[in-house]
Every structure is written in structure tokens, then in C-alpha cells.
Amino acid sequence: MDAPDPAPTPADALSERGRLALDEFVRLWGEMASHWGINRTMAQIHALLYATAQPLDTDEIMERLEISRGNANMNLRALVDWNLVRKTSQPGSRKDYFLAEDDVWTLATTIIEERQRREIRPVQRALDGVASELRDAPATVPADAALADRVEALVEIIDVFDGFTQALLPLVRGRNTDKVRRVTRFASKLRRSRDRNGDDR
Incomplete structure (x- = not known):
């Protein structure tokens, strides 16, 4: 309720x-x-x-x-x-x-969705375009290929975070506090486990 x-x-x-x-x-x-x-x-x-x-x-x-x-x-x-x-x-x-708008769940959902639509996705597309232009050049020099690698790595990590957000959004829309907390606790547990093992890769 x-x-x-x-x-x-x-x-x-x-x-x-x-x-x-x-x-x-x-x-x-x-x-x-x-x-x-x-x-x-x-x-x-x-x-x-x-x-x-x-x-x-x-x-x-x-x-x-x-x-x-x-x-x-x-x-x-x-x-x-x-x-x-x-x-x-x-x-x-x-x-x-x-x-x-005074419903905090609606506020959170709206801010997440609007930031993705207005900021994150346009940057993803633009970065992907930069890498594609380098790859599609008729004679790519080694330095250009290395730059494309770095840009594509950045696009990939943005995709990972975007995927996490997309997975979390239904829980936020559904106002499911318990599941959101379980997800964040699980992420914290993974971080603590990594810290204990000294794995900072």
C-alpha cells in the first residue's frame, strides 16, 4: 500500500x-x-x-x-x-x-529516462560514429586503429552501464524498494569481495 x-x-x-x-x-x-x-x-x-x-x-x-x-x-x-x-x-x-511531480518513484524514473534519452544515448551514437569513421577509412594507420580501439572500449563500458540501468528501471517503475535494495546490496557485496581479494582490475 x-x-x-x-x-x-x-x-x-x-x-x-x-x-x-x-x-x-x-x-x-x-x-x-x-x-x-x-x-x-x-x-x-x-x-x-x-x-x-x-x-x-x-x-x-x-x-x-x-x-x-x-x-x-x-x-x-x-x-x-x-x-x-x-x-x-x-x-x-x-x-x-x-x-x-511529488511521487519520488516517478521522479527517479523520469530523471533516469530523460538523462538516457538526452545525454547518454546521443553520446553513445556519436562515439560509435567516431570509431566507425576510423575503421572505415580506406587506409587506417596503426595510430588510428589504436584510437578506434580506445573509443570502442569506452562505448562498450557505457553500454554495460546502460544495460544495468535498463535492467533496474522496471524495478524503479514498479516501486519495488526491496528488489532495488537487494540489487544494490548484491553490487556492494561484489565490490567488497573484489576489495578483499585485492582484484582491482
Whole structure:
């Protein structure tokens, strides 16, 4: 049984401690999300919308995060494009409001899928093309062949990680916490076993 949705936490209803915690959450989320291929401001807007769990308009987001309108608009469009935020309206207002996806499993799935589609797969195809051009050249010199080998090795390891992600995604989509934890425990066990055996190849 899924946990109930968290209650909205409007920023103006928080205590001083709560507002400080919200600021820290937004800051940390911005720092962490840069490792997922999302820029800091985009992540901070998402964190603010996720944490408050209520629709905010562009002006409120700009004021809270102290960012320009152009920066806010650009990153809100990106968040909507990533399906992490949706545009909504409020009765009696002509402004656009924005609301974050608040299901953590959906968030994780969306980020993984979008990063694969936008970043990882295009790089894989481009690297594969580099290696193919070297291989298909009418007179490949030894140095070109060696470069092709190194590029193909990189493509291969990216394929391995992509395959692992593809295997993990159904578990994430299925919200199967136990199986995801078992997979990560198994990977940790393999790492510890390798460390004990001194095999760092």
C-alpha cells in the first residue's frame, strides 16, 4: 500500500526553523542534481515546488530563489519538458502556476529516462560514429586503429552501464524498494569481495 501523499507545506506557513530547512533543502538539491545532468537553478526550482507541494507562479519562484525572470522562465520550460513539473492555473488568476511531480518513484524514473534519452544515448551514437569513421577509412594507420580501439572500449563500458540501468528501471517503475535494495546490496557485496581479494582490475 502506497504511503499517503505528504501534506502541502506553504513556505509562509513554516516556522523560522522550517524556512531554514526549506532553504537548505533547495540548496542541497541544487548541488546534488548537477550530478544528474540538471543545472543548479533548474534543480532549485524543482526542489522549491516539490517541498512546498503547492502551485507557485513565476513571480513567487523568482522572489524565493532570487533569480531573474528570464532564468526562471527558461528553467521552468525545461522542467515542464522533462515532465518533472506541470503547468496549472488558479481560479481568479490569469497567471501560469507550476506544480512539481511529488511521487519520488516517478521522479527517479523520469530523471533516469530523460538523462538516457538526452545525454547518454546521443553520446553513445556519436562515439560509435567516431570509431566507425576510423575503421572505415580506406587506409587506417596503426595510430588510428589504436584510437578506434580506445573509443570502442569506452562505448562498450557505457553500454554495460546502460544495460544495468535498463535492467533496474522496471524495478524503479514498479516501486519495488526491496528488489532495488537487494540489487544494490548484491553490487556492494561484489565490490567488497573484489576489495578483499585485492582484484582491482
